Amino acid sequence: MATDRLADLEQRTRYEPTEVEARVFARWEEAGVFHAEPGGDASENYSIAVPPPNVTGSLHMGHALNGSIQDVCIRLARMRGRRTKWIYGTDHAGIATQRQVERALEQEGTSREEIGREAFVERVWQWREQYGNTITGQFKRLGASLDYEDERFTMDPAYVKAVTRVFVHLFKKGLIHRDNYMVNWDPGLRTAISDLEVEQRKVVDTLYLIDYPLESGSGSVTLATVRPETMLADTAIAVNPRDERYSRLVGEAAILPLVGRRLTVIEDDYVDPEFGTGALKITPGHDPNDFDIGRAHGLEEVTVIGEDGRITDAAPERFRGMEVLEAREAVVAALREEGLISGTQPWEHEVPHSHRSGRRVEPLISLQWFCDMEQLARPAIEAVEEGRLRFHPERPYTRQYLDWLENIRPWCVSRQLWWGHQIPVWYRGEETYVGETAPEGDGWERDPDVLDTWFSSGLWPFATLGWPDETPELAAFYPTDVLSTARDILYLWVARMVMLGVEFTGRLPFTDVPIHSVIQAPDGRRMSKSLGTGIDPLGLITGGERPPVFEEGGDFPPYGADALRFGLLAMSSSQDVKFNEERVKQGRDLANKLWNATRLILLRVEDVEPDPRAAETVEDRWIVSRLERLTARVTELFDEYRFSPAALELYGAFWSELCDWYLEFAKPRLYDEDADKRAVSAVLLHALERSLELLHPVMPFVTEEIWSHLPGERGLLAVASWPEADESLVDEAAEQQVARVIAAVTELRRYRDEVGAKPSAPVRGRLVADGYEEIAGQVARLGRFELVEDGAGDGEVLATVPIPGGGVQVLPSEAFDPGEAEARIAAKREGLRAEIERAERKLANEQFVAKAPAAVVEEQRRKLAEYRQALERLGE
């Protein structure tokens, strides 16, 4: 059996992720390691609620990065022995999902209006059945150790109950009310959207100057607007009270062209006398500022643009039914005809657009449900101020979060959609009923609107665990620990979860919020499906066509999930970064390196227990010590949510220290058939075991696969213990000594390279240096020198290669022609002289010696002495 295991290793000289990953994942699932039965207390358990992807969505780069980050946290906690649950589920994603199904209906030549609400909602459920689990398979492919056995959906009956409970509670508390108010209307989706779903885009419009004749007949007032069509809804003209140019007009009236309405001239401080003509047309029905001014002055609110984006019957007949842009042209033409346009100019400004449909937002007065947020915001602010809720990195997110909450405005929660949580309000005539279930009696009609998707996602961390029922899951896993996200949904989702979590559970839903990079396309543009700049993470895992955003074409090689995870973690930080395929390649190479280092070790070691205390040589003590430091460092970085440095640190330590140096140091003992290999075997197995443990959260597949090849019965790595750094194994002396050996070997290799020594022939030399007693053989072997004792016939010393603590005298040999070495020695002397001069200058500076810390000064003195010695040896 052990021989089978080794034969397998012997044959596979390359790590093949595709073949391994499916098999390893199946082992995890069979063992049930991703699911934890509720028990214990939330404070000792560990949980994360995954940001729920859209039901019909598929894995994009953001999911892949965020999934990798969360999986690191989850696997780390699991290895630390905590009862760990990564809460899984999907979001019904109101608008996005509804749009997909609408498009499908359009393909079939029908529409949601045609089939009716009930049938439409039924269709969406079918859609979800059909496309709803794509992403589950993709998360598994990534190796995400989510609790797939316990999947939630924001439209599950239990979740609906939670949403309803919350709405009713907030209503009874007086925080939710219905009002006619100005909202952001998306004419494409035909629904109201919240302020957060609006994005400002720079647009060049035409600014029109329009003359409004005065009622008195004595001239006119000129007004500026970029939206002439809205003049049809003007109900006043405002000027600044301190603006003397207009003071005689206050209280007078103008006549609205094309309409004939009488517009009183009012005074309001909002108007900037410096801007435009200093007079402002007031359109309370179609402009948020004018709306406020209108309410303050009790002006009439006229609506000329309807929810369908067309001109309403409130406008003169000739404009009715027109689209907004059509109406704009018609109004301008009509005004021109009357000679009332006194000028135009191009006008660049920011215009609100719908984040979802991309359409220009139409500010409209509409009857909607609003939630007052100020009261809910207070504890959410305090939690951050008191350090109970932390963002990582702290800057700039803490400040941004606080600024937003401190200036929070009412949240428009109703949406004119069919797919979502229908608002639990019923009407009968003038009566309104708000409750968790339909009211008794006939004639009640339910409010047709649904709630903003973010209203239900705001309950995610506790509604997924069964709230409002007091379930065992809720007791065991709420509050959760971490909420990982990109910054784009900090307000939209994170802040709202905090507010609602505190309001309904009395506790923060999580305590730490790591915020990761947004990964851009390689050309620096946003990754987006519509721009064609998206990169499918699955294509990188399994190998697939390289999308056109890459300069080079062709297919991705099958990098594997570990490589993608490593790459994403290594390339990300808090800053936005361009996608970098090289990092993924680096991850693949690391997996292969791990595999092959394993082959060397397992095919050569004796069957002993891994044991760092078996170290017998200085190199052994060195690697053991380095691994302890690595353990401490990586643990610290993970705990600080600094995944990129952690991944790179692991890579560097494993590759350079373990593979490039320690494995080379170990080879003589491994390959010597007569040697007692027990000590080196115990240390090698320890080094491998420790490396696998530390790398497992980042690269779970390859580490688990290798783990299964280790000798002995050891169960799954996924549930092995996370190592704790052991101070007593840190060995300063060994670290210093091996650092000198490494420097010495590098010097010798460089010398060989520069004098053009034949690759296979050793250079003869004599070691004249202190501190290499135990390890001179290693220096000679790795530096490819043949070190001889003093003796007759050594020949002339051709040169001295300076190494820490002395030098190596080079003696004549077959390896190279001595003439070629001279230039190199001269250059070396030059370099040393420069170093000596720099150090001398620094030490001659009295201020430096007086004010710099003693250790810094001492270090300079030490270096100076070292360089002087080296120069001396080179025959200055």
Next chain:
RNA sequence: GGGCGCGUAGCUCAGUGGGAGAGCGCUCGCCUCACACGCGAGAGGUCGCUGGUUCGAACCCAGCCGCGCCCACCA
């Protein structure tokens, strides 16, 4: 309009007060008995610019130039 961030090797990015780093790319030499997805050696940065603070600045401060993000109701 307000706030925040970035500008470091050809490319992508680390690095917050004591001699400039990584990966890839490049040059030279190696199929050396784990790995060519490899091994060894090397070249390559006046750390955006200008001042200042400091014994000492990529790092702290001020200004400028160039990019980017967030927030905001100036027609």
